[in-house]
């Protein structure tokens with residue numbers, strides 16, 4: 001039980017660190033909040049909620065993994081290195097890819113409902 005509590009404390013600290021150091025994380029969280037409000041207003045289905053929650057969480061989780069990787073690379077070298085650049089660029093690319101997927105899925109969920117209201 002003590003071990004579980006300690007692990008939870010470390011994980012909680014990790015989330016606080018990302019909040020403190022990554023402005024993108026706060027922005028992504030704000031966008032997620034707005035998407036949830038819009039979803040509640042438009043009355044999306046249970047399945048659509050599941051997709052929305054999953055893609056939103058994926059973006060945040062990838063941002064955290066990206067931050068962990070950047071930190072590990074910086075620990076290994078503060079000098080310019082091709083491999084450091086490659087590792088950071090690939091991790092940043094993963095965040096961008098997931099963000100694009102979330103925009104496409106968000107549009108597929110929201111656009112038909114918004115167009116229906118505007119009709």
Ligand SMILES: Nc1ncnc2c1ncn2[C@@H]1O[C@H](COP(=O)(O)OP(=O)(O)OP(=O)(O)O)[C@@H](O)[C@H]1O
Nearest residue numbers: 024066070077078079080081082084085088089092
């Ligand atoms: N040690 C390095 N060697 C070579 N290129 C690097 C190195 N560190 C960073 N870069 C390049 O600079 C880019 C930005 O890296 P940085 O660590 O500043 O991330 P960041 O801009 O803070 O990203 P985020 O906004 O996700 O925190 C990397 O994607 C990489 O192209």
